[in-house]
Amino acid sequence: MPETRTLTYQDEALDVTLELGAATTLAGVRRALLQGRALAYLDEGAAEAGLAATARRIVVQYLYPDLLAAVVEAEGLDPEMPVADFLALPEALTDLWQNLVYDLNPHWYPFRRPDEPEDEAEKKGVTPASDSAGA
Incomplete structure (x- = not known):
């Protein structure tokens, strides 16, 4: 059974409990489908430039599919939420969420x-300074 961790988050508007898991084959396929949804969302919008557009692209292209694909069970939010709903989540929640997801799935x-050797980062093909990160 893959490793799991539980995230609990509560504020004035949300009461969320998420069970997050290490990637399985099914989670990997789900992640790929969510990546497709994310790219379709980006293609629908008008071409934007600037810092805000780059930030939106990073959140939509990377965080949205990764965070949702790692959800094993959820209470208080829809793990298949549309991109626009994900973008409206509080950063306090998504920050905790991404830390757990990438601890469980560092390959994502x-x-x-x-602390990662340069050659390992190059295998991923994306670095914050690369052209694809700002696209």
Whole structure:
């Protein structure tokens, strides 16, 4: 059975409990489907430029599919939520969520971590300074 961790988050508007899991084959396929949904969302919008557009692209292209694909069970939010709903979530929640997801699934992390050898980051093909990160 893959490793899981539980995330509990509560604020004035949300009361969320998520069971997050290490990637399985099914989670990997789900992640790929969510990546397709994310790219379709980005293709629907008008072409934007600037820092806000780059931030939106990173959140939609990477965090949205990774965080939702790692959900094993959810209470208080829809693990198949549309991209627009995900973008409206509080950062306090998504920050905790991404830390657990990438601890469970370090191979999903799209950028070089400070303690990761340079050659490992190059295998991923994406670094924050690369052209694809700003696209």
